[in-house]
Amino acid sequence: MADKEQFFSNVYDVVAAYESGFVGAYGNPEAAEALRDQIKSAGGIPDGAMACSTYKLEETGKGKLSLPFLxxxxxxxxxxxxxxxxxxxxxxxxSRNAALGTMCCEITSGIPDPxxxxxxxxxxxxxTARLNGVLxxxxxxxxxRHGGDGWSCAEAAQVLLNDSGLWLRKKYDEIDVDFTQYSARNAGLYGSRTPPESWRKIGENHRVQxxxxxxxxxxxxxLLANGYCVSSCGSEGFSAERDANGVSKRKGGWAHALAYLAxxxxxEIKKLYSEPLVLIQNxxxxxxxxxxxxxxxxxxIPVGAFWARWSDIKNRYMVAISGVNGWPPKKLKSYGARGFI
Structure with missing residues (x-):
């Protein structure tokens, strides 16, 4: 964790900083334990394998190419x-990318929220909001909850559950902040001071479940085969060059967070690479x-993404976003053979 805020003027500066040891993500065992306790107290299942067994998801992705990012x-x-x-x-x-993936899979499934x-x-x-990631x-x-930069995936998951929820990219007149377009400065309006109650009220209807x-x-x-996308934190770095199939090799180290979207x-892939692949969105x-x-x-695959071998990411801390309080469907006019109905 950086004690001071660290800003980057372009993507080359970002890459150089992480490759030089900048810590954007770190492990936090205490936060992970608190997260597990919260999940259990709310009636959830903190262990992914047990969740798959309980909800009969086991082997539903076996042998398949699963692409939630689509x-x-x-x-x-x-x-x-x-x-x-x-x-x-x-x-x-x-965290945003994983939550967006789960949210979109819920929407396109056409199945009511359980x-x-x-x-x-x-x-x-x-x-503009769409091109800046929607959320x-x-x-x-x-x-x-600190004034520098860097965070843990477990703490962010707790924030999605308890505090921020999901915010659409738009202007929020009630707090006089415009989140339509990404702003590094707007990401630091609060830090050691937590946002006020007015912020909590905006997010409370769209928290992660x-x-x-x-x-x-x-x-x-x-989990990915069923549309539950994943946020991960770890120290693995990767090459900026993808092979003919979009796969990148391990290279160096980054204290970095990455989303898994496929x-x-x-x-045939396991024959080519001797193991399965996971799609990483950077x-x-x-x-x-x-x-x-x-x-x-x-x-x-999306711009900025790459496939990684499972063995290259297996030691990362991973948390799947398993449910989102979303938005109601729009009631659109019907355009039939006779015009407006």
């Missing part, structure tokens, strides 16, 4: 990567090069 892009084209972080706020970006019974809809946002990262990061920690590949695979457990904009085409398909 549900995001179906609703909000070109919303990923949503810009590039301008300070050490990567944890809020990975807790509220409500059918979720895709909230409308402006073009605000800054609203999350302002709850980090529950999360679950993930350790085993099988649980990660099956998984490839197909036999928060550095168009920072990497190489092919984005998914092997054996005509589908491209």
């Amino acid at each position: 549900e995001i892009l179906k609703l909000y084209p070109d919303c990923l990567p949503g810009g590039a972080q301008g300070r050490g706020d990567c944890v809020s970006w990975s 807790n509220s019974g409500r059918l979720e809809g895709a909230p409308e946002v402006t073009t 605000s990262t800054e609203a999350i990061y302002n709850w980090r 529950t999360v679950t920690e993930v350790e085993e590949f099988e649980a990660l695979r099956d 998984v490839d457990d197909r036999d 928060s550095w904009g168009a920072w990497n090069d190489g092919s984005r085409r998914i092997f054996g398909t005509n589908i491209d």
